[in-house]
Amino acid sequence: MVQFNLPQNSKILKGQYFKDKTGSQNLKMVHIYRWDPTKNENPREDTFEVDLDTCGNKVLDILNKIKNEIDTSLTFRKSCAHGVCGSCAMNVDGINTLSCMKSHKDIKGDIHIHPLPHLKVIKDLVADLSTLYRQYESIKPWLKTKKPKSENNEINQTKENRDKLDGLYECIICACCSTSCPSYWWNGEKYLGPAVLLQSYRWISDSRDEEKKERLKMVGDNLKLYRCHTIMNCTSSCPKGLNPAKAIGSIKKMLATN
Amino acid sequence: MNDSKNPLSPHLQIYRWQISSLVSIFHRITGIINVMGLTIICLWIGLLFFGESRYGLINIFFQSYFGKVFIMGFVWSYSFHLLSGIRHLILDLGYGYEIKIANISGIIVIVGSLALTVLMWLIGRGLI
Numbered sequence: 001m002v003q004f005n006l007p008q009n010s011k012i013l014k015g016q017y018f019k020d021k022t023g024s025q026n027l028k029m030v031h032i033y034r035w036d037p038t039k040n041e042n043p044r045e046d047t048f049e050v051d052l053d054t055c056g057n058k059v060l061d062i063l064n065k066i067k068n069e070i071d072t073s074l075t076f077r078k079s080c081a082h083g084v085c086g087s088c089a090m091n092v093d094g095i096n097t098l099s100c101m102k103s104h105k106d107i108k109g110d111i112h113i114h115p116l117p118h119l120k121v122i123k124d125l126v127a128d129l130s131t132l133y134r135q136y137e138s139i140k141p142w143l144k145t146k147k148p149k150s151e152n153n154e155i156n157q158t159k160e161n162r163d164k165l166d167g168l169y170e171c172i173i174c175a176c177c178s179t180s181c182p183s184y185w186w187n188g189e190k191y192l193g194p195a196v197l198l199q200s201y202r203w204i205s206d207s208r209d210e211e212k213k214e215r216l217k218m219v220g221d222n223l224k225l226y227r228c229h230t231i232m233n234c235t236s237s238c239p240k241g242l243n244p245a246k247a248i249g250s251i252k253k254m255l256a257t258n
Numbered sequence: 259m260n261d262s263k264n265p266l267s268p269h270l271q272i273y274r275w276q277i278s279s280l281v282s283i284f285h286r287i288t289g290i291i292n293v294m295g296l297t298i299i300c301l302w303i304g305l306l307f308f309g310e311s312r313y314g315l316i317n318i319f320f321q322s323y324f325g326k327v328f329i330m331g332f333v334w335s336y337s338f339h340l341l342s343g344i345r346h347l348i349l350d351l352g353y354g355y356e357i358k359i360a361n362i363s364g365i366i367v368i369v370g371s372l373a374l375t376v377l378m379w380l381i382g383r384g385l386i
Contacts (some may be wrong), residue, residue: 117268117272229282
């Protein structure tokens with residue numbers, strides 16, 4: 001049965017309030033989800049007053065500023081800081097996105113930052129994505145050929161066939177889409193989710209891949225694929241502007257017409 | 259990592275509603291209402307077999323204020339599910355996945371279902 005409420009140990013309590021010490025006039029209230037695995041406490045929501053005059057444009061800049069200047073214990077994943085690595089995926093202002101791509105100037109009023117939804121929290125904004133990675137592995141995300149090809153020859157692809165991969169290969173598996181999907185929240189163990197299905201479609205539509213049929217058969221499962229009900233939270237959250245809902249629709253259409 | 263001591267991050271509680279997600283959840287809710295509504299209509303037709311007095315009983319209900327709200331609610335629910343169903347069929351054909359178009363079609367479903375309800379009310383009143 002689907003559980004809409006948070007379990008007892010996950011209810012968010014009111015946290016600490018970090019008052020601004022710079023005396024700046026240009027303050028932004030930032031509410032951040034915190035959970036410390038070393039303490040036996042419920043998660044809490046801390047509030048920080050952040051001076052925007054000395055802060056960069058992106059939400060990640062705010063997080064860095066808090067970590068450097070206000071509370072060094074704040075934990076979050078980040079790496080490249082320009083939307084290529086996908087590490088800093090989190091829920092900002094109610095929508096999953098990469099905090100390094102999201103400008104805090106677009107957000108009116110207070111900023112609320114949570115970890116990616118419906119995952120086990122490891123610490124603060126860091127959540128556990130191992131289920132998603134396992135599912136990603138299950139679709140065999142590499143080129144499969146029936147006969148071993150000579151390593152000296154590349155497998156050629158026409159320009160038209162290469163174009164079919166546009167809008168698919170750019171995915172960085174940041175998990176924004178999968179964790180925005182209510183179907184994935186309720187059936188995350190069985191339903192593959194938009195990120196993995198988009199990747200699956202990327203290999204299905206690759207002209208060089210020789211196991212298209214097997215791939216379709218593997219994914220064409222009541223739970224793995226058809227738990228998608230075109231809610232489209234995935235497409236509206238994708239920070240790279242890709243369209244997982246369309247990719248899933250295309251797989252369904254392929255299965256229906258083949 | 260299934261350690262139960264780790265909390266579950268908030269989901270429904272914090273996720274911002276989109277037009278597309280609202281239309282999707284209401285498609286489901288109206289589907290359930292439709293099944294219940296159709297059952298009541300079937301019971302109503304069933305009561306016709308038991309003579310006029312029984313039919314009069316349910317007629318009293320439909321004439322009441324609550325009954326009228328119930329009927330109009332059912333008409334809306336049916337209109338919504340019909341239009342949303344057409345939207346889903348178009349999506350299944352592979353069209354309308356761009357977020358802008360999906361939002362426009364979602365608004366058409368919402369506004370259209372209300373318009374159909376008003377239309378049915380006008381027809382029922384004999385105004386058209």
